[in-house]
Amino acid sequence: MAPAVEQDFKGVRRRLVETLQQNGIRDLAVLHAIDETPRHLFVPTGVRHRAYEDSALPIGNSQTISQPSIHARYLELLKLTGNEKVLEIGTGSGYQTALLAKLAAQVFSIERIPALLDKAREIIAQIGLRNISFLMGDGTLGWRQYAPYDAILVGAGAPEVPLTYKEQLAEGGRLLIPIGDKEEQTLFMCTRRGDELEHEEIAPVRFVPLLGKYSWSS
Numbered sequence: 584m585a586p587a588v589e590q591d592f593k594g595v596r597r598r599l600v601e602t603l604q605q606n607g608i609r610d611l612a613v614l615h616a617i618d619e620t621p622r623h624l625f626v627p628t629g630v631r632h633r634a635y636e637d638s639a640l641p642i643g644n645s646q647t648i649s650q651p652s653i654h655a656r657y658l659e660l661l662k663l664t665g666n667e668k669v670l671e672i673g674t675g676s677g678y679q680t681a682l683l684a685k686l687a688a689q690v691f692s693i694e695r696i697p698a699l700l701d702k703a704r705e706i707i708a709q710i711g712l713r714n715i716s717f718l719m720g721d722g723t724l725g726w727r728q729y730a731p732y733d734a735i736l737v738g739a740g741a742p743e744v745p746l747t748y749k750e751q752l753a754e755g756g757r758l759l760i761p762i763g764d765k766e767e768q769t770l771f772m773c774t775r776r777g778d779e780l781e782h783e784e785i786a787p788v789r790f791v792p793l794l795g796k797y798s799w800s801s
């Protein structure tokens with residue numbers, strides 16, 4: 584992209600960061616990651632001019648990239664320090680994956696739609712992030728090979744918490760997951776304490792359904 588065009592996006596991106604700050608996002612590392620990440624590259628060219636609005640946008644295959652304020656809130660809740668191993672379910676555009684890569688040590692991300700995963704991989708390579716591993720498949724199974732995870736983020740709504748996530752969380756690890764029906768859910772933050780998961784209700788949310796063996800059938 585021509586430097587002048589990137590320059591234009593820098594201004595609107597900074598305004599988005601200021602809006603997020605005014606709306607209560609305090610975590611400077613999260614705000615910095617958003618300020619540094621070119622969201623416009625992760626959305627289709629037809630909606631690129633809207634990349635720095637605080638809106639969800641279509642990314643193809645009937646899926647969406649979430650609103651920046653949702654990403655910011657999700658990431659702020661996790662209180663990442665930079666040393667964590669994180670599992671993300673639902674790569675989608677790869678934008679949140681890129682933010683996570685700047686806030687944690689290692690990111691493992693699973694997507695079930697090959698076309699989305701290929702595109703996300705391509706942009707992540709283009710912007711030079713190297714601490715991310717991708718898997719194409721059913722994210723309700725988790726990714727046992729690299730477990731346990733300090734945090735698991737689920738970007739799609741499930742009827743209940745798949746047991747696999749509890750099993751693959753480290754002791755004290757945090758799971759963010761929307762639970763509810765296919766249209767509306769409540770975002771829960773779950774913390775692993777021994778064999779139990781402590782649940783904290785965060786906010787009402789609307790995500791696309793999590794489809795797979797341990798969630799909604801596709």
Ligand code: SAM
Pocket residue numbers: 646647648649672673674675676677678679680693694695696699720721722723738739790791792793794795
């Ligand atoms: N956070 C993403 C971003 O920044 O673009 C948006 C995620 S989008 C709201 C939800 C994604 O979850 C979709 O891409 C969808 O294909 C994916 N998904 C749904 N069920 C899945 C599953 N079982 N395994 C992996 N991905 C799944």
